[in-house]
Amino acid sequence: MSRLKYHIKQTWRNLGQSWGTQIMTLFTVSLSVLIFSFFLLIYVNILAAGDRFSDELRLVVYLDHEVVPEMQPQIRKKIMDFSEVENIVFVSRKEAFERFRKQLGKNSDVLDDLGPEIMPPSIEVSPLRDLEHLSQLKEFSDYLATLPGALKVQYGQNWVERFGHFTELVRMTVIMSGVLLVMATGFMVSYTIRLTVVAKDAELEILRLLGASSSYVQTPLLIEGLMQGIIGSTLGMALLYALYTWAAGRLSGPGFLRLFDLTFFSPLTACAIILVSIAMCTGGSLIAIRKYMRI
Amino acid sequence: MSRLKYHIKQTWRNLGQSWGTQIMTLFTVSLSVLIFSFFLLIYVNILAAGDRFSDELRLVVYLDHEVVPEMQPQIRKKIMDFSEVENIVFVSRKEAFERFRKQLGKNSDVLDDLGPEIMPPSIEVSPLRDLEHLSQLKEFSDYLATLPGALKVQYGQNWVERFGHFTELVRMTVIMSGVLLVMATGFMVSYTIRLTVVAKDAELEILRLLGASSSYVQTPLLIEGLMQGIIGSTLGMALLYALYTWAAGRLSGPGFLRLFDLTFFSPLTACAIILVSIAMCTGGSLIAIRKYMRI
């Protein structure tokens, strides 16, 4: 009990003597947490966006004749044989004609003399969400082209590819930025430890020579690391939330068909991140002084 | 002459004594250059992609009657009055019918009995490239709807909005990552300077007390900063080029309709970045020792 008081007094004195370094360390911790959780958040949101994107992805198989309802289960099975799919819709000539009429809008009267037989029937296939890669989609489309009576398989190739391309680029950007930031953060943390050790060098050496017990030396540093971890990581997470709110505000708007519903971490995840940071801070301080703990 | 030799000897000796710090500094410089030019590259490429994207953007004005050739200049003028545009194409019923036939492919025989009169004529307007924002596009579309005989104005609203949304998100991600990385890099650089100063502290103090001239003290540090700038920034730029090549390789493929033709910096820009880094390195070393230059 009195020892803990001793240590707290000690920590307090250290704080007064080295608040410059302390604040610097605090910034480093905040920034590191901010950077890490920022990229984690982006990654999570990209995954979610990918999900939502594939929701809307459909392959359309144009046929030379309608599939009679009795045949539908057989074709369903044939498709499922190749790959699990989300949904299969059979579109008759009539349904296609109605869609076309709607598409022409006011001008639809030009279709008045025509019957649904001008439109080709089709099957619309929504692939599973995990069918992410364009190459898989291509393969699937080639397979669908072999269905009996298939004339042509269409998907929003143009936009899908473009979008897929773009997503790929963004993923790679995020990964590369992430790697760079991890390196920068690593540097920052190791520099901070080096500077802290340089500052404490003489004191730890003398404590060692005076025969201070390990707990006497380590406890104040642990308390220090703990406090820095708590304050720094909470600050970093709060900053991230502020950034997120700002970004979400900017991205909201007349959001029909919005692809990105940004989501923040669950409170649980946020807490986990903070706890890990705290553990790393205290661990870091211990590693930094470990070489003084040998005799 | 002999003094320069003196300084080079000095620099060489320093190098031998503090290669740990030197290598650390080199890494910092490389990483900083890599990070900065990475984000610059992404920004440049996003700009280029935006350009290419607007290349493909067209507004289609469906009309209730064809525009006779004599009227075309008048309508052109009317459109231009609102905003400069890239291109205006008048599509007659016949042309529209041909396009529709092609679109139906094999099935086009369903149109055999029909004439081009089922298709509405249209005007296709390509806005200027600098018409970037969706709101501007919307305004323009509203204006076009007031043209005489206009039935409906269409553009790939769905995808355009989605894509615009996505681009916005990416832009913001890049900006935020950039800001974070700038902060991290700033920390790294200032830590490096602090560690270097700590290491050289005693030596600079003694040189000062021995009455060393400013050039005696600064020249070796300048040479050092110069070398670190040259090697470090070249290394960083080379790393970025390697990354770029890897990314470009991954993104290439059956690239019809490719939106992202990645481009690297022009040699001139790359050189400019390297030169600025070198200047900053030498400037940094000078700032770091400036306080020892007072008497």
Add this chain to the structure above:
Amino acid sequence: MPAVHGGRPFRPAADVRPGAPDTDFDNKVRLHFMSEQNRENRPFVDVVKVTKVYSPDIVALQDVSLSVDRGEMIFLTGMSGAGKSTLLKLISCMERPNKGLIEVAGRDTAKLKKGEIQELRQQIGMAYQDFKILPRHTVFQNVAMPMEVLYRPGREIKERVNEVLEALRMDHKKNLPAGKLSRGEQQRVAIARAAVNRPALILADEPTGNLDSEISTLVMKLFTELNEGGSTIIIATHDSSIYEGTSHRVVRLEHGMFTA
């Protein structure tokens, strides 16, 4: 309270002799390293045929033997570079010998575990030749360190630190950062820190190198008092004025060997 290692208690030198001040304090802090029966008849510090070679091939000590009895005060002289500091560093476990045996309080220092070395060091007060004081800490904080390490109560620390600073005429500077003192004042801080805890063994390395004769006398008076209180003291010095005319043993190192 301090942990007890190995079960062999380290009896305070202070209560061996009568007239020891503050015996109660000593009893609480000091542990007994030596077993009862041979505590009195074995030397407190025993250096036997020790050789120390610094890499690559600098022979600092060669086959050196030295026995210091409990409660003895001894002067270690010799030319610059003779090995005086090295011998003191070996005794306080700061360096390890290449050959030979070093026993302190009856225990072989080569065989001590980490906790035991810490305990031993708590019993040794060393005034380093390069002072090793913290320039940004105040004089008081510097001197208080050995007692804080033992979790002594604040009141006691204050009392004892003031006492020793007064004895060295440093009490008026006690709230200044140690880095702002003159070298002689810094040296007194280093001596005060070595003495503040009334340790069983005091190792003073050139304690008067930056002090005039008047202050040197004060330092020697402090050491003599501690010695009379039971502390064993080894002083490495080249200053003949502090050992001339004393009844204490003076040994001389020359090129890493003792001369008769």
Add this chain to the structure above:
Amino acid sequence: MPAVHGGRPFRPAADVRPGAPDTDFDNKVRLHFMSEQNRENRPFVDVVKVTKVYSPDIVALQDVSLSVDRGEMIFLTGMSGAGKSTLLKLISCMERPNKGLIEVAGRDTAKLKKGEIQELRQQIGMAYQDFKILPRHTVFQNVAMPMEVLYRPGREIKERVNEVLEALRMDHKKNLPAGKLSRGEQQRVAIARAAVNRPALILADEPTGNLDSEISTLVMKLFTELNEGGSTIIIATHDSSIYEGTSHRVVRLEHGMFTA
């Protein structure tokens, strides 16, 4: 070659007296601060009514006056904390006085420009009380620094450094990092660095604090030789053995004031 500032040449002390060794070297390096006519009859170091107060209110020197003639050797004594080091620091422009005038080589140090202070310092060899040597540089590199600062040719540096290290019996350690030496050896490195350039003014602060009498004699021999070569030398010390029996002036500081 070194830049000449202000046009007032600083004539080498070395060629004022006959028998100066290595006059050629001195002629090249030293500059003339004093004009010809009053160089001989004005003191080389003139401290007039100087007061130095360290913040917040530590009076280190109070109304101190001291004149040292060109080519004189003078001992500065006084108790620990009397202000000896402070006085030397004021003379070498490391600190500024709060009141009073300090002239070195006929120039008011308060009015020197940056380049002139550098030039003045090149003429002063100071052996600091805390040595200020670079622990990771070798002994040779440490001692060579004052000559390198003047861009002396390598051959000459080698010769001179070896000469001065030999005089202090440190030549066998010259390629070791200075941090690995004993304190007495480090002190000799500091003295060697102060003397290597045969400066016009040598300020030695407690030069024998870590040295035994045999080595102290060597140090004093070196100083005497330099003094005979024309150098003005001020030695702050508490070691009476090095100034007892000399014909040189001995002044005593007490609480920041000179006593008669």
